[in-house]
Amino acid sequence: MAHTLSESLALAGVVVGRVTKGESLTRAMAELRAEGPLRAAVQSLTYAALRDYGRGDALVRELVQRPPTPSLQGLLLAALTELQHGPQSTHAVVHQAVEAAARVAPRSAQTAKGLVNGVLRNWLRRRDELNTKILATEVGTYRYPQWWIDRVRSAWPSHWQAMLEAGNAEPPMTLRVNRRHASGADYLERCRAQGIDGALLGEQALRLAKPCPVDRLPGFAEGHVSVQDWAAQQAARLLDVRPGMKVLDACAAPGGKTAHIAELADCDLTAVDSDAVRLERVRDNLRRLGLSVRIQCADAASQQADIGAGYERVLLDAPCSASGVVRRHPDIKWLRRPSDIGDAGDVGDQGPFVRQQSALLAALWQRLAPGGRLLYATCSVFPEENTRRIEAFLASHADAAILPLTLPAAMPSAANADNIGAVVHQAPGCQIFPGPDTDGFYYALLEKKA
Numbered sequence: 001m002a003h004t005l006s007e008s009l010a011l012a013g014v015v016v017g018r019v020t021k022g023e024s025l026t027r028a029m030a031e032l033r034a035e036g037p038l039r040a041a042v043q044s045l046t047y048a049a050l051r052d053y054g055r056g057d058a059l060v061r062e063l064v065q066r067p068p069t070p071s072l073q074g075l076l077l078a079a080l081t082e083l084q085h086g087p088q089s090t091h092a093v094v095h096q097a098v099e100a101a102a103r104v105a106p107r108s109a110q111t112a113k114g115l116v117n118g119v120l121r122n123w124l125r126r127r128d129e130l131n132t133k134i135l136a137t138e139v140g141t142y143r144y145p146q147w148w149i150d151r152v153r154s155a156w157p158s159h160w161q162a163m164l165e166a167g168n169a170e171p172p173m174t175l176r177v178n179r180r181h182a183s184g185a186d187y188l189e190r191c192r193a194q195g196i197d198g199a200l201l202g203e204q205a206l207r208l209a210k211p212c213p214v215d216r217l218p219g220f221a222e223g224h225v226s227v228q229d230w231a232a233q234q235a236a237r238l239l240d241v242r243p244g245m246k247v248l249d250a251c252a253a254p255g256g257k258t259a260h261i262a263e264l265a266d267c268d269l270t271a272v273d274s275d276a277v278r279l280e281r282v283r284d285n286l287r288r289l290g291l292s293v294r295i296q297c298a299d300a301a302s303q304q305a306d307i308g309a310g311y312e313r314v315l316l317d318a319p320c321s322a323s324g325v326v327r328r329h330p331d332i333k334w335l336r337r338p339s340d341i342g343d344a345g346d347v348g349d350q351g352p353f354v355r356q357q358s359a360l361l362a363a364l365w366q367r368l369a370p371g372g373r374l375l376y377a378t379c380s381v382f383p384e385e386n387t388r389r390i391e392a393f394l395a396s397h398a399d400a401a402i403l404p405l406t407l408p409a410a411m412p413s414a415a416n417a418d419n420i421g422a423v424v425h426q427a428p429g430c431q432i433f434p435g436p437d438t439d440g441f442y443y444a445l446l447e448k449k450a
Contacts, residue, residue, distance in 0.1 A: 003038040005088065005096035010103035011038070012045035013075030019050060021070050025331035048085065049077040050330035051168050054143035056080050058134045063119045071104045072112060076119055083120065094120045143168055147338045148323075155383050159433060163381060166434040167326040167333070173211035174437075176228040176256075177204045178263050178289065187225060190218040201230050201437055223289035228256045231324075231432045231441035232379070234407060236260035238443055239313050239375045241267050247313040248272065250300040250364055255282030257317055262291040270294045272307050301359040309367040313375075316364055318357045320378040320385045324432075324440020341384050354384055361393050365400070370450040373403070378442045381431065386442040390428045393446075402428040403445040 011034055018028040025046070034042055049056060056077040060068075067073065079097035083090055098117045105112035123130060134140035138149050142164045153160040175198075177187040184204045191198060196216065197209040207230070214220050214227060235257045241247055245267045252258045252271035262269055273279050276297045286293055298305040300316075321341055326332050342351040350358070361376065368374050378385050394400055407423045407430060424431045429444030 003041065004099075005041075005092065006099035006103065008038060008041035008045055009075060009078055009082070009097055010100035011042045012049065012078040013073075013100065013104050014071050015042065015046045016049050016074030016077055017070030017072075018074075019331045019334070020073060022335065024335065025050065025329060045078045045082065047330055049074070049081045050334070051327070052081045052084070052143055053077065053330070053334055054139045054145070055134050058137070058140050059123060059130060060119070062130055062133070063122055064115070068115060069105065072101065072115065075100055075104050076116065079116070079120055080123060083123070090124060094124075144333050148333060148336070151338070151382060155381070156433075163434060163440070166436075166440075168330075169327055169436075171327045171439070172229075172437060173208045173227065174201065174229050174233075175206045175208065175217070176226045176233050176260060177206060178224050178226070179204055180263055181219065181222075181224040187218070194218055202233075205230050205233055207437055221288065223291075226256060226259060226285070226289070228260070229325075229439045229441075231438040232256060233260065234432075234441070234443065235315060235317065235375060235377050236264050238405060238407075238445060239315055239373070241265040241313050243267060245312045246310060246369075247315075248307070248311040248364070248367065249315045249317075250360065251317050251319060252295075253278030253282050255285040257315060258282055258293060259285050259289050259291055261315070262286070262293055263289070267313075268294075270296060270307065272296045272298050272300050272305075274299045301356065301363050303363055303366065305363075307367070310369045311367055312369055312372045314364050314368050314372065315375050315377070316360055317377045318360055318385075320353055320357065320380040321382060322379050324379040324381045324434055324442075327434070328439070341382055351384075354389065357385060357389050358392070361389065365393075365397060365446075365448070368448045370448055372448050374446045374448070376429070376442075376444045376446065379439060380442060381434070381440040386431065386444070387426055387429060390444045390446075394428065399449045401447045401449060403447050405430050405443055405445055407432070407443075 015028045015032060019025050059080055060073060060076050079093060082093050097120060098113045101112035101116040102109040139146055142149055144164055152163055156163060177184045184200050184206050188198055188200060188206055196212055198206050201207050217225055219225060241261055241264060243266045247261060247267045247269045249258045249271045251273060253273040253275055258271045271282055271293050279295060279297055282295060296307055298307050321336055322329060322332050340351045340353055342354050364374060376390060380386060394402060424433060429442060432438055432441040434440035
């Protein structure tokens, strides 16, 4: 049964409203009662509204005297974004949004419909004036909180604008081809035979021209391919695991990097995570791929955790702000606070993410065998979580040495480090900027002196 725009707008309004109250988009979408095309439409509207939130929220505050309920505000944000960017006619969007208001607020349907109708028609009359006013602000232009804009600009003065723009773009769908089944080139030909086009980003990485449902991918159910961003795919390769090695993936969920390590080498691999629910996703991924890995639920930051020691390789994909993957999780921009990371100018002022990263590094270093290597990774672009963490660790651990990293110097959309999407080598570690072919990521490889 076909759905109407009013249905999708109403549900999008509820989801966006839950996010504006502080709930994660992942959880709100997980509890959405919609399937098939309706769910896809709601997701599209929701993601667009949250990517555009800096502009949309400013418009709503200009156009209403008193803040509406979260669901009605979410509906207005979704409708304003659709009016600005969507393919529908303005008359159809306004009409359907008004009908959606009755679904969102059934007990005060007439009042809600009047509010939505008035706000949207007022915006259409004043569009040029209001857009000019909103775009005169950095929050309206870049669609991030001001503190985020300021921090990225301070950290990356030559790249900050392009980095922010990349975070507002539609993310690519990138595949990791299981080398146990096929090469990237061979799998690309299989895709093209099914009418799915793409381009190779490396031997086993393939970016699709257009995202598609995973059940359309040849051999997906049989474990021939997984969905994983190009930057995330570098972790297993940089860890340089050899057959028979004792390996720990310390923050494993949802299991993409765990599975990649197991695909690359027959090793003694233990996957640990503190979230039992998310560990089920690790098991699901490994089951689909036909891989066997030891799985434990434990806090890797605890010295008392019974997860063993003497590891020759440790992957620490540390919990972080996720500032490098906001195009996939646009709610992050508005749910994060500066205090989550700490004062950018004060090394001693550490937020909860930074404290947890430091604790994990210290605890896991004790589990690493002499001569072993620990790969520290985040999907962040903030130096407080990246280079500064590693600098602080090296300063306090005389037995730690930083190793050079070898990553592809360029990808199809990034010819050199001056282009966004390129790999930027730093001391210590290296930062991958978010760009057309990749999310933002950071890696640092440490070796424990024998």
